Amino acid sequence: MSLKAVLFDMDGVIVDTEPLHRKAYFKMFEDLKIQVSEELYTSFTGASTKKVCETLIQIFGLNNTYQELTNIKRDYFKDYFYNDADFDLIPGVRKLIEHYYENKIQLIVASSASMVTINMVFEKFGLEKYFNGKISGAELKESKPHPEVFLLAAQLAEQPIENCLVIEDSTNGILAAHNANIFCAAYKSEHSHNQDYSLANITISDYTELELDKISDYFK
The missing domain is CATH 1.10.150 (DNA polymerase; domain 1)
Incomplete structure (x- = not known):
């Protein structure tokens, strides 16, 4: 793997x-x-x-x-x-996205947001070219913590689940990744409140911690 x-x-x-x-x-x-x-x-x-x-x-x-x-x-x-002048990408995420993209890692958005909102974000911040696919949980029958959205994302990437990594920040999202048996990195920001990270495989608070050389030991 x-x-x-x-x-x-x-x-x-x-x-x-x-x-x-x-x-x-x-x-x-x-x-x-x-x-x-x-x-x-x-x-x-x-x-x-x-x-x-x-x-x-x-x-x-x-x-x-x-x-x-x-x-x-x-x-x-x-x-x-x-x-809104304060609205921007989360610090470090663009660099991480570019890092994966340059290293030929497939990127899929698997979000509970509506496709309209996902597209608005992608357009505003010019993210379209980096991603191989987008899934809106709003269009699915089951929502997180049900694993459906992540299992579909793995299928869209045409990868077995052991070759995938989920990045999540919420209790329900982490639970969904856990239920899908996909390795999950929990992102804990200063804005995160009352979320349960106990089922995540790793918890990080800076995106540089998810660069390939830092997580390679988990995918051997």
């Missing part, structure tokens, strides 16, 4: 869109004149926009459809995505 393919999660690994989602949601709450507590907002973590909007309609007795709310939120998100 040797490393032939790296399967990247996107949010929290390549970019961190969470602050943008947060800003967009709170602008929407302002428009709707509703007070959403930190506790309630935190409970939305990992839920789809549709689910969040349905919950808000129910809790606050709103007259809007979930589609109307989704559109308001999406418009704000797009505005922040293209215009």
